[in-house]
Amino acid sequence: MNGIAAVRGGTEIKIAYKMGYVLNFYREPSFRKIEMELGLTRPEIVTLIFLNFREGVTASDICEFSGHLKANISRGIIALEKKKLLRRDTDRADNRRQLLFITPAGRALYAQYIPALREREQAMLACLTRTERKEFERLLDKLADHVPHWAALDEL
Amino acid sequence: MNGIAAVRGGTEIKIAYKMGYVLNFYREPSFRKIEMELGLTRPEIVTLIFLNFREGVTASDICEFSGHLKANISRGIIALEKKKLLRRDTDRADNRRQLLFITPAGRALYAQYIPALREREQAMLACLTRTERKEFERLLDKLADHVPHWAALDEL
DNA sequence: CCAATAAAGTCACATATGAGACCATCCAGG
């Protein structure tokens, strides 16, 4: 395992690799646990996360937010509706769109899995000082704002 | 899409979410392109990346390096061997293990896809100053070193 | 030395995903 530490700097895509390395350990186990225990798929999980924060959005918005393909988000939304975790109304102004709203049951389910995600994020960041954390977040914001300049939306 | 920017800070797991957001846009399109054009799966791609850097390692090492599950890495290795992109010898010192070596054909294939990954990483980071990039990498190193303290290996 | 346990890797099965076609609706330019 020290072997691995030594290799971290060895790939030709150091920074991206390290981001992936850290994020994988954060994300994969957490999400798999949610999938198993609550019977949700990944698109369903992120859809609830998004809707808990903002309602009246569309499937496309969730694609952009989450980076999941539209086919998967579509399936997720259909499944969530079937489970009564969200509700959808077609947009009067554009009949192609469906505006999405989370139900109380949806919020309740969200509330069941988000604390573990929050705690695990804290554990991940625990090795940084408060200042470092702020700086890290600042740099991430900069990177996130810059994404549209090099990535095309339809690449997802 | 400004809607999305506004939401970035809105989830309850800000930093992890932002890491995922940026990384998704980097990684998904690049990897899908490689998958399609070169007929490799993700475990195969990362296995070649690892082997190009260090040979004589085992499947478990690649699991740890890549965060992929051992079943998938196993399948990837079998496929890569079938395509003559790697070679494996059982370890004399421990007959359970197989030591992996990349073939010239494997290196050649690696060389076909790594430049695009490198370029895209540069594009992703272009918005940071040289100093910021160094600092970002330093913080990532710190986070990566800290991973074993909060994540169990078998969680993958 | 032997039994119990752990580790490396493979397999079979069910499921989630990616690709791309498809339908309906909207919008812009003639």
Added chain:
DNA sequence: CCTGGATGGTCTCATATGTGACTTTATTGG
């Protein structure tokens, strides 16, 4: 208007993945 293209969303099919059981070999403790 109305016609060609774009956009939102769904579907089908093939493939990749997650899970857990299984085989083989090592190791540890009695």
